Amino acid sequence: MSDLKRTQLYETHVAAGATMVDFGGWEMPIQYPSGIVAEHLYTRSVCSLFDVSHMGRLLVEGPDRIRFLQYVLTSNIAALTPGKAQYCIIPDENGGAIDDAYLYQLEDGQLLFVVNASNTEKDLAHLEKIAKNFDCEIKNISADWAAIAVQGPKSNEYVDLLSGGKLPEDIKRNTVLTMQLEGRDAYVAKTGYTGEPLGFEIYVRSENAAWLWNRLTELGAKPAGLGARDTLRLEASMPLYGHEMGVDADGKPMPIFAVPLAKFAVNFSEEKSDFIGKAALEKQLDAFMRLRDGDFSACSVLPKSIRAITLTDRGVIRAGMAVYRGEEQIGWVTSGTMVPYFVFDGETRTEETGKRAIGLCYIASDVRPGDSVTVDVRGKRLAAVITAKHLENRTPPLAKAVLIENK
């Protein structure tokens, strides 16, 4: 794996006994000796650390930077105040996604743009081409700053300890603070990709990455790999570029509004003015709203949508498997595996665990939550149901599995 890139934490992962794999050109931990299931459950019950330094970290600088970002992103950058972050998509002219990303305005006004690891070069080429028409510049700071996600019910407590009690108790989602963590510069963002109600993504200078990782481990956090990161985001129904965005199993581009989360990432306000793909996205939004109201004539604009799916028969569903309504193939599973969960007694988490075969699928837009479908699992048709969501996470500090009733 000598041609692979390594993050600032490579040695730390290897020393911890991680299984390293090639992930989009990066040599990354897929799991630690405890295994994906244990890492998933530890995130939901205590706190896990994820090395997300493979993701691209870009600074957008120059007088025209706001106008530039308004043009190349779907979100409204004028609404992004200092100390806030927003989810956004890099659209193409046809309303498809080049990537999804997070844009942070740091408290000093710097604009930090974080993109998917495997798309960093593609994104940079696209953005730099357009930036030539604007007075602005994109600086890749991925090698200078490391990124660690700290996710789970105990994350607030650990980060507060490192900040010397300076973490606001009521810190809201999508806030990014400039802080000192035991004397070291850090950007602490209340964001994440696990569905945890409490969780942070922390940016520190490269030389402090191992220090932060080890300090959090001493406090009680445990490392988790890309395997658990994937099962956690899947349980939270968060899209992954290349699965729920990009091109479908037939190689056709997927419209941005196929993903319900797009509603929060795309903005048509007047301050935003024109942007790439705007006309196509306006049509998609209109269709999205009509579909939500049960007007299926909008299926001509958005034929398929991303939905949560739970297998009711025994088995596991995987990306690429065909989904059927009766004898009609209506789409594919885009992500799927078996994930563990904690059994709850009312609002109290018990120590009992179970597992369930869940996924996300890209299927006919007129299928509604509660509808029954089947999935072709290696030649066998297994029963599944479309669900509104797999995880309830509006009740901090704990996220709770949403189980289907006949289970």
Next chain:
Amino acid sequence: MATPNELKYTSTHEWAKIEGNTATIGISDHAQQALGDLVFINLPQEGDEAVAGEAFGDLESVKAVSDLISPVSGTICAVNEALLDAPEMLNEDPYGAWIIKVEMSGETEELLDAAAYDALCEQEG
């Protein structure tokens, strides 16, 4: 974990314990480690035929699916159905948790002894 000397192994990481005409079949410690957390198993039924070198079921980890390849040919005379609810037993006790038992007839794949199997795992890294 030491590779038990009394068992025979396949290059696809199953083990077989041969007693008289009956083979008890499971997966090796190397296999369970490489697969990671096992979450599902597809088992054959008693009375099904097993063919040496062919799949008799499959095993799913969080990450992927892999076929279970039979080291011997014959009639499946017992199936460890407890694995349906707890495939993780194969992670916890790979040489204790058996998957099927086969009443052997006809061909047997060429099987490896413990030393040859260890050498193979070493090679695969």
